[in-house]
Amino acid sequence: MSICIGFLEYISIGKGIEAADLISKNTAIEILLSAPNCPGRYQVLFSGDVDAVKQAIKLAEEAADFNFLDSLVIPRIDDKVYAALYCPTAFEIKDGIGVFETMTMTATIEGADAMVKAADVDIIELRLGKGLAGKSYVIVTGPLQDLKTAMNAALDSVRERGVLISSVVIPSLSPEMVKHII
Numbered sequence: 001m002s003i004c005i006g007f008l009e010y011i012s013i014g015k016g017i018e019a020a021d022l023i024s025k026n027t028a029i030e031i032l033l034s035a036p037n038c039p040g041r042y043q044v045l046f047s048g049d050v051d052a053v054k055q056a057i058k059l060a061e062e063a064a065d066f067n068f069l070d071s072l073v074i075p076r077i078d079d080k081v082y083a084a085l086y087c088p089t090a091f092e093i094k095d096g097i098g099v100f101e102t103m104t105m106t107a108t109i110e111g112a113d114a115m116v117k118a119a120d121v122d123i124i125e126l127r128l129g130k131g132l133a134g135k136s137y138v139i140v141t142g143p144l145q146d147l148k149t150a151m152n153a154a155l156d157s158v159r160e161r162g163v164l165i166s167s168v169v170i171p172s173l174s175p176e177m178v179k180h181i182i
Contacts, residue, residue: 032046039133078116108138115151119153124140124141144169151167
């Protein structure tokens, strides 16, 4: 399955709901998630064909005011990322883990997609904003060299945004920490 997704992030609940309503009424997209998140932000995740998703993003950005935070279009989101948006799959920790953390949900989704497309890594967790004051992160596992490749791809994908908090590769995660990651 290869689908196109769009993602909108607002710092206002009301403006986020208004944008979701606007794009659902005026474009051929399907809203997959429209909900508040921490710290009082609003997220809209939707899918459709590439043209419809781009049209929805353009419409939302044109109608936006200062409450608009960020947007994203991924024409062919990787299945691993799409699945992790809904329910992470339990994976055995391989050579280690990579943790990629940003100030926005949008950048973390973009980074996660870049990671799994660049290297043979699996997503352990993709956490978008909830309980994190709006920050988001993705944890991946795989062979050490693939973790490094994945992390570099994620960094390259969001470097210009200025929203990176941290990116780390941790080889040979201790058994004590494995209990807390999985």
